Amino acid sequence: MNSWRDNLRKVEPYVPGEQPELSDMIKLNTNENPYPPSPEVRRVIQNFDDSMLRLYPDPNSTELAKAVAECYDVKSGQVFVGVGSDDVLAIAFMTFFNSEKPILFPDITYSFYDVWAELFQIPYEKVPLNDVFEVEGKDYYGENGGVVIANPNAPTGIAQGLPALEEIIKHNQDVVVIIDEAYIDFGGTSALELTEKYDNVLIVQTLSKSRSLAGMRIGYAIGQEELIRAMNDVRFSFNSYPMTRLSVSIGAAAIRDRAYFEETCRKIIETREWTKKELAKLGFHFWDSCTNFIFARHKTIPGIVFFEALRKQKIFVRRFGNQKRIEDYLRISIGTQEEMERFIKEVKHIMEQAGSQG
Amino acid sequence: MNSWRDNLRKVEPYVPGEQPELSDMIKLNTNENPYPPSPEVRRVIQNFDDSMLRLYPDPNSTELAKAVAECYDVKSGQVFVGVGSDDVLAIAFMTFFNSEKPILFPDITYSFYDVWAELFQIPYEKVPLNDVFEVEGKDYYGENGGVVIANPNAPTGIAQGLPALEEIIKHNQDVVVIIDEAYIDFGGTSALELTEKYDNVLIVQTLSKSRSLAGMRIGYAIGQEELIRAMNDVRFSFNSYPMTRLSVSIGAAAIRDRAYFEETCRKIIETREWTKKELAKLGFHFWDSCTNFIFARHKTIPGIVFFEALRKQKIFVRRFGNQKRIEDYLRISIGTQEEMERFIKEVKHIMEQAGSQG
Numbered sequence: 001m002n003s004w005r006d007n008l009r010k011v012e013p014y015v016p017g018e019q020p021e022l023s024d025m026i027k028l029n030t031n032e033n034p035y036p037p038s039p040e041v042r043r044v045i046q047n048f049d050d051s052m053l054r055l056y057p058d059p060n061s062t063e064l065a066k067a068v069a070e071c072y073d074v075k076s077g078q079v080f081v082g083v084g085s086d087d088v089l090a091i092a093f094m095t096f097f098n099s100e101k102p103i104l105f106p107d108i109t110y111s112f113y114d115v116w117a118e119l120f121q122i123p124y125e126k127v128p129l130n131d132v133f134e135v136e137g138k139d140y141y142g143e144n145g146g147v148v149i150a151n152p153n154a155p156t157g158i159a160q161g162l163p164a165l166e167e168i169i170k171h172n173q174d175v176v177v178i179i180d181e182a183y184i185d186f187g188g189t190s191a192l193e194l195t196e197k198y199d200n201v202l203i204v205q206t207l208s209k210s211r212s213l214a215g216m217r218i219g220y221a222i223g224q225e226e227l228i229r230a231m232n233d234v235r236f237s238f239n240s241y242p243m244t245r246l247s248v249s250i251g252a253a254a255i256r257d258r259a260y261f262e263e264t265c266r267k268i269i270e271t272r273e274w275t276k277k278e279l280a281k282l283g284f285h286f287w288d289s290c291t292n293f294i295f296a297r298h299k300t301i302p303g304i305v306f307f308e309a310l311r312k313q314k315i316f317v318r319r320f321g322n323q324k325r326i327e328d329y330l331r332i333s334i335g336t337q338e339e340m341e342r343f344i345k346e347v348k349h350i351m352e353q354a355g356s357q358g
Numbered sequence: 359m360n361s362w363r364d365n366l367r368k369v370e371p372y373v374p375g376e377q378p379e380l381s382d383m384i385k386l387n388t389n390e391n392p393y394p395p396s397p398e399v400r401r402v403i404q405n406f407d408d409s410m411l412r413l414y415p416d417p418n419s420t421e422l423a424k425a426v427a428e429c430y431d432v433k434s435g436q437v438f439v440g441v442g443s444d445d446v447l448a449i450a451f452m453t454f455f456n457s458e459k460p461i462l463f464p465d466i467t468y469s470f471y472d473v474w475a476e477l478f479q480i481p482y483e484k485v486p487l488n489d490v491f492e493v494e495g496k497d498y499y500g501e502n503g504g505v506v507i508a509n510p511n512a513p514t515g516i517a518q519g520l521p522a523l524e525e526i527i528k529h530n531q532d533v534v535v536i537i538d539e540a541y542i543d544f545g546g547t548s549a550l551e552l553t554e555k556y557d558n559v560l561i562v563q564t565l566s567k568s569r570s571l572a573g574m575r576i577g578y579a580i581g582q583e584e585l586i587r588a589m590n591d592v593r594f595s596f597n598s599y600p601m602t603r604l605s606v607s608i609g610a611a612a613i614r615d616r617a618y619f620e621e622t623c624r625k626i627i628e629t630r631e632w633t634k635k636e637l638a639k640l641g642f643h644f645w646d647s648c649t650n651f652i653f654a655r656h657k658t659i660p661g662i663v664f665f666e667a668l669r670k671q672k673i674f675v676r677r678f679g680n681q682k683r684i685e686d687y688l689r690i691s692i693g694t695q696e697e698m699e700r701f702i703k704e705v706k707h708i709m710e711q712a713g714s715q716g
Contacts, residue, residue: 002532004558007457007503008588011595019417027413036409045604050403051394053573053608055385056566058377083441086597099365115596145365174360200362208414215411215603230366237369238473239444245573246604250411
């Protein structure tokens with residue numbers, strides 16, 4: 001007998017992400033910003049005219065696109081906005097990756113690239129990072145259907161310089177090269193200037209990390225107007241009103257408050273550098289992170305030991321247990337200075353316990 | 359020479375929807391609610407803790423799903439929430455319509471059904487409405503890959519009774535039947551009770567119309583838990599955090615304020631009935647709308663004449679000029695009583711002018 005169950009889409013069963021909301025937890029597992037968003041965000045919310053919510057939003061999210069354009073000194077027509085950088089990246093994949101040839105991205109990188117490729121039936125190849133977990137530019141010089149590079153990369157935290165990125169772009173003039181800069185504001189160098197020189201480069205950024213707005217789902221892409229127009233054509237062909245009215249106003253306010261943004265990024269970088277020193281003293285190995293997280297493993301104690309012991313103390317970090325090459329690493333988001341001091345104290349405590357048992 | 363342009367996705371070029379924001383306009387073109395959302399929405403916004411925006415939202419939008427479940431007396435596990443009913447419908451299409459056989463929906467109905475079918479490469483057949491613009495149940499009894507019925511239908515505004523709908527469902531036990539109830543709260547009978555009896559029925563509703571929240575992009579689906587689980591599996595396979603934190607809280611508040619919702623629906627229905635009488639007196643033909651709009655054509659004067667003359671007076675209605683069968687109709691959203699009085703006055707004026715010229 002036929003059943004509607006025969007027509008269900010086949011997907012990997014859902015494993016819910018860990019989003020604990022405990023009052024006294026230290027949440028270092030999803031690279032959120034430990035500081036609240038700009039005070040301008042509160043002002044927007046307080047002054048928001050709720051009666052406007054009865055109307056559909058501006059399809060073009062003009063206010064937000066304009067704020068991004070002004071911040072980065074580009075035209076509004078060079079900015080595409082979406083529901084978090086996930087939405088922006090998914091639409092970029094749909095728009096630009098329609099070749100028979102595989103798109104290329106690193107084997108260790110943001111875990112959604114292969115998800116979207118599968119979703120849109122885009123052939124892809126994962127290119128292994130080298131022995132020191134870096135992107136090898138020359139591995140991307142062969143024929144392909146497109147290139148995606150997270151810079152800095154996640155979860156390694158390693159940033160590439162512009163000359164290396166530009167070499168990849170030069171060798172890939174006939175496909176679109178997406179640079180995913182979700183973590184760029186914590187120390188890397190943005191490839192934004194390369195969008196002036198190359199018409200095939202798309203920069204993707206997010207307000208979830210450096211603008212403390214993970215809860216509002218706002219991301220954007222910058223590139224030459226022809227690229228952005230193509231993305232808008234695809235988006236509007238199936239979705240008229242992607243952004244909420246509040247997202248547009250809140251996002252614009254956060255982008256305009258550059259001083260607050262610079263100040264919180266500076267504080268996070270300071271705390272990250274302090275944390276690196278402490279972790280080094282305790283025998284951790286890690287890559288030189290340019291992000292708001294540190295990807296580290298201890299020289300002798302397995303990652304799972306720290307992960308579980310920290311959890312018992314309501315300190316949440318991230319582990320990638322199903323990826324052999326990085327299974328002993330912890331990805332530790334940078335919290336406030338106080339949170340990281342508490343974290344280091346607990347790590348010391350765990351090491352003492354592991355030592356006394358060993 | 360190869361170009362990245364060769365790999366662009368081919369889509370119909372984007373024609374921006376008309377979303378004028380003039381201070382003194384009367385906007386009757388996108389079926390928005392003329393009344394502001396519940397005062398509870400304002401309270402949520404005023405009391406919202408903006409510092410929470412630094413954190414990702416609850417992936418399951420639990421607060422909102424629970425409010426919907428309580429309102430409709432179902433379990434939370436029977437509720438799927440999304441970014442407007444467009445998002446909910448798109449994910450339902452992806453989840454349930456993976457057959458070689460075509461899905462069926464009316465030829466005149468919500469214009470995004472064929473868009474999503476094309477997007478997800480779902481074969482589809484448009485089934486003509488009968489001579490009086492109604493869905494003919496028996497046209498849906500043949501083999502198919504799924505059925506989508508908007509009830510009340512748009513842009514006709516005509517509602518079907520439950521017995522007719524149930525016949526369609528009975529004849530389609532081996533596929534999923536989606537009932538799109540975007541306009542149900544303005545006078546139709548919801549098929550919600552049929553979800554108890556049939557495990558293959560999915561009801562889709564929205565907060566954009568009857569809850570005055572078009573600007574927040576909130577929709578939901580209700581069905582048996584197995585259907586909802588399947589939709590969540592698909593959603594979470596490629597998108598972890600669909601809803602903003604503010605959407606979840608605002609949506610829940612609006613759903614919980616049942617008294618306000620009933621009051622605004624009642625007012626809109628009253629104004630609609632008044633408008634129908636006036637239009638009839640003026641020689642308009644229209645279907646018996648159960649929605650917050652009236653789909654009407656004048657017996658002698660073409661729709662385009664009204665459309666353009668109203669526009670000059672900053673009164674915006676909707677026309678479907680590219681669909682032959684309905685090109686002379688106007689879809690007139692129901693505004694406040696004052697707005698509809700002004701609308702009727704302008705219509706009379708236009709008819710006088712047309713008469714004097716004729």
